[in-house]
Amino acid sequence: MAEQQTKKRISFLGPDASFTHLAALKAFPDSELIAYTTIPECIEAVAEDKVDYAVVPLENALEGSVPLTIDYLFHEVQLYVTAEVLSPIEQHLMVHPDNAESDAFEAIYSHPHALAQCHKFLYYTYKNTPLEQYSSTSAAAKMVSELPERNIAAIGNEFSAEKYGLHIVHREIHDFHFNHTRFFVLSKTNHQLENPAHNEEVKTTLMISPPKDDRSGVLHQVLSVFAWRQLNLSKIESRPLKTGLGNYFFIADVMDDEMSPMMQGAFMELAALGCTVKTLGSYYTYE
Numbered sequence: 001m002a003e004q005q006t007k008k009r010i011s012f013l014g015p016d017a018s019f020t021h022l023a024a025l026k027a028f029p030d031s032e033l034i035a036y037t038t039i040p041e042c043i044e045a046v047a048e049d050k051v052d053y054a055v056v057p058l059e060n061a062l063e064g065s066v067p068l069t070i071d072y073l074f075h076e077v078q079l080y081v082t083a084e085v086l087s088p089i090e091q092h093l094m095v096h097p098d099n100a101e102s103d104a105f106e107a108i109y110s111h112p113h114a115l116a117q118c119h120k121f122l123y124y125t126y127k128n129t130p131l132e133q134y135s136s137t138s139a140a141a142k143m144v145s146e147l148p149e150r151n152i153a154a155i156g157n158e159f160s161a162e163k164y165g166l167h168i169v170h171r172e173i174h175d176f177h178f179n180h181t182r183f184f185v186l187s188k189t190n191h192q193l194e195n196p197a198h199n200e201e202v203k204t205t206l207m208i209s210p211p212k213d214d215r216s217g218v219l220h221q222v223l224s225v226f227a228w229r230q231l232n233l234s235k236i237e238s239r240p241l242k243t244g245l246g247n248y249f250f251i252a253d254v255m256d257d258e259m260s261p262m263m264q265g266a267f268m269e270l271a272a273l274g275c276t277v278k279t280l281g282s283y284y285t286y287e
């Protein structure tokens with residue numbers, strides 16, 4: 001009973017067998033995993049204390065950021081990253097076994113990132129087949145399994161083919177071999193996930209809003225805060241502030257702990273420059 005009470009509850013972008021589900025299983029092999037239909041629902045579940053952690057996709061090596069995750073974390077909630085999970089992504093084209101002999105489909109369904117990761121394959125092999133966006137790869141696979149009368153296909157991972165009893169028609173159809181996705185493990189409190197199997201390097205994610213006066217050279221000044229302290233940025237990207245055209249915030253990944261003296265100095269200098277900084281905390285990477 002005591003063990004049951006301490007079992008963590010985790011939200012993830014479902015249904016079962018999505019790539020996010022696999023990432024959540026890696027980080028939480030023994031927890032209660034709860035599927036949600038959208039990324040905001042997963043994030044709200046942790047913000048509203050319905051779960052202890054949320055696992056959501058952040059960035060894909062071929063397609064870039066998942067803007068919904070970044071924007072929701074900036075505009076809607078104050079949550080912290082307790083870990084990131086880095087997963088290899090292999091996409092397969094799958095159909096209902098009743099349609100296993102067919103190679104001309106009414107439509108191909110998947111998550112927009114998955115469709116984009118297979119752009120070249122789809123262009124050369126199924127040029128005239130409509131591509132339909134779905135909430136996740138596993139949702140597309142599940143839907144295909146429930147509609148054998150429609151000759152439709154889904155793109156997703158091998159586990160979704162197994163889980164929903166689908167037949168794989170084409171394997172490994174993603175356009176570039178190095179296809180990886182980063183997932184964030186989010187919590188309401190700023191701490192690091194306790195799990196020994198992580199990389200050595202700690203990373204901090206910051207969301208930096210420049211000063212409102214929009215003076216020239218601000219981005220240069222922001223970058224120099226990190227540069228002269230030899231704080232390595234592994235990513236920097238701008239996203240709209242949604243207050244008007246030309247207004248942006250920056251999401252930066254810095255390879256150091258937010259409590260280090262250099263980082264503390266960087267926070268002070270950014271404040272002196274008139275920047276507002278929202279930290280998502282420091283965390284390790286699980287591969």
Ligand SMILES: O=C(O)C(=O)C[C@]1(C(=O)O)C=C[C@@H](O)C=C1
Nearest residue numbers: 018019020057111113136137181
């Ligand atoms: O649809 C899924 O299976 C997801 O977990 C989402 C998602 C994404 O958002 O990028 C995750 C990994 C893959 O890059 C494709 C889709």
